[in-house]
Amino acid sequence: MYDQHPNYTILVNWGVGKQSPRGFGCPKACDYCNWRGWGGLPYQAQSSPQVSAFVASCRKSTVSISGGAEPLYRLNDNLSNLLAMIGVIRDHRLRTRVVTREVQHVAKLSGIVDRFSISLDADVLAELPRYQHEWTGMDVEYSLVLPPLPTEQLHALMPQYTALHRRLGRRLVLRENLNSLYSADFSRLSAGHRGIVFVPKSLCLAGRYLATQEWRGHEILLDHQKLFEHLMQDPRIHIFGGAVKHMLSATVHSEFTDIDLVATDTAALRPLQERFGYQFREVSEGATSYPRYYLGKSNRAGKSIHLVLLKTSEEARRFILSAQYDIDRVGYSNGRFYFDDLVGETSIRQALQRKQATAVDNLRDLTLFSANRPSIEARHRIKLVRRGFAIHDNNRNQTYASNHLCTAGGPPDSGSDSTARLL
Numbered sequence: 001m002y003d004q005h006p007n008y009t010i011l012v013n014w015g016v017g018k019q020s021p022r023g024f025g026c027p028k029a030c031d032y033c034n035w036r037g038w039g040g041l042p043y044q045a046q047s048s049p050q051v052s053a054f055v056a057s058c059r060k061s062t063v064s065i066s067g068g069a070e071p072l073y074r075l076n077d078n079l080s081n082l083l084a085m086i087g088v089i090r091d092h093r094l095r096t097r098v099v100t101r102e103v104q105h106v107a108k109l110s111g112i113v114d115r116f117s118i119s120l121d122a123d124v125l126a127e128l129p130r131y132q133h134e135w136t137g138m139d140v141e142y143s144l145v146l147p148p149l150p151t152e153q154l155h156a157l158m159p160q161y162t163a164l165h166r167r168l169g170r171r172l173v174l175r176e177n178l179n180s181l182y183s184a185d186f187s188r189l190s191a192g193h194r195g196i197v198f199v200p201k202s203l204c205l206a207g208r209y210l211a212t213q214e215w216r217g218h219e220i221l222l223d224h225q226k227l228f229e230h231l232m233q234d235p236r237i238h239i240f241g242g243a244v245k246h247m248l249s250a251t252v253h254s255e256f257t258d259i260d261l262v263a264t265d266t267a268a269l270r271p272l273q274e275r276f277g278y279q280f281r282e283v284s285e286g287a288t289s290y291p292r293y294y295l296g297k298s299n300r301a302g303k304s305i306h307l308v309l310l311k312t313s314e315e316a317r318r319f320i321l322s323a324q325y326d327i328d329r330v331g332y333s334n335g336r337f338y339f340d341d342l343v344g345e346t347s348i349r350q351a352l353q354r355k356q357a358t359a360v361d362n363l364r365d366l367t368l369f370s371a372n373r374p375s376i377e378a379r380h381r382i383k384l385v386r387r388g389f390a391i392h393d394n395n396r397n398q399t400y401a402s403n404h405l406c407t408a409g410g411p412p413d414s415g416s417d418s419t420a421r422l423l
């Protein structure tokens with residue numbers, strides 16, 4: 001049972017200075033970051049009256065200062081704003097917790113910030129030995145977002161988390177991943193001691209957040225599990241690209257950047273707008289081109305949708321199954337996967353498991369692809385290489401002829417670089 005009073009968090013984004021006042025104040029550039037495109041982040045410090053009004057109703061002892069971006073980004077430039085915010089929180093007799101990756105600054109705030117939560121990733125772990133000795137007597141814990149995996153696969157990782165906790169020597173907080181398509185059953189993930197703590201996403205969704213205004217968590221955080229439950233059941237929607245790879249093998253394809261969809265009816269966009277806060281902008285090449293392309297962005301921190309609008313389910317399947325590489329010739333609609341018969345389900349599953357993409361040498365139907373398909377496919381190829389795929393191009397001198405069948409090495413697309421791919 002959790003305290004009925006919600007957690008209070010102030011989201012910051014200090015921006016990147018006068019040159020780009022609307023930048024994202026975080027030194028990293030994770031391509032899966034959900035916050036970078038969220039429109040509710042402030043681009044300057046929140047005013048003291050705004051902070052004061054927000055924390056006045058907090059019934060817990062601690063207020064968090066978190067991203068959005070990074071609270072300790074360019075600390076020298078932003079220290080006065082941070083101190084002003086902490087001062088307001090203290091005036092309300094509340095404690096302050098800062099969630100950060102900027103481990104080099106933590107000790108500088110000893111005695112000012114009451115508690116730190118260090119967000120772990122590979123880079124932060126590598127930096128820790130340089131700074132941990134500075135934190136004696138400080139209240140510092142570590143936190144890690146769980147990978148977006150089903151409970152059984154998370155369970156298999158518990159020995160690693162136990163070893164990590166032992167190595168860190170402080171409390172380790174494991175947070176449920178809001179990008180996950182699966183809900184974690186924490187009753188099956190106990191570490192057997194209180195040094196490892198689990199935070200379900202329901203806690204984040206129930207929290208209160210201050211950025212440019214006050215929000216509840218469910219108003220600004222997209223729960224991708226609920227979104228995919230909808231997408232997977234709507235017969236007018238076909239899922240392809242990186243998302244469908246993740247659905248087939250969450251362990252091997254643990255991250256996907258955007259969500260690639262084909263819709264066969266514009267009415268299918270309505271629940272995405274109404275339930276999940278998406279707004280769609282048409283990005284088709286010309287007034288009469290076909291198919292039509294849309295870019296969807298949610299007003300919550302969530303993944304973008306790249307959507308192709310076609311007329312029929314048959315066209316949707318043809319679009320997806322004419323892809324450049326074997327690994328992309330798979331889609332999901334109406335509760336089931338479908339695979340290109342030419343390549344075969346077993347071969348596609350094996351190729352995905354091994355991360356080996358092979359161009360499919362057959363007559364390709366390119367009638368549903370745009371004229372600049374070759375450059376789209378070239379970018380998709382680069383993206384696959386970056387994601388660790390071995391590429392086997394059987395015929396490097398491919399010929400493309402949109403609006404005609406063509407003899408060529410590979411099908412199009414999918415994957416996760418949908419911006420490039422769909423335009």
Ligand code: SF4
Nearest residue numbers: 026028029030033069
């Ligand atoms: S806020 Fe986090 S996820 Fe986003 S770019 Fe920065 S480090 Fe990466």
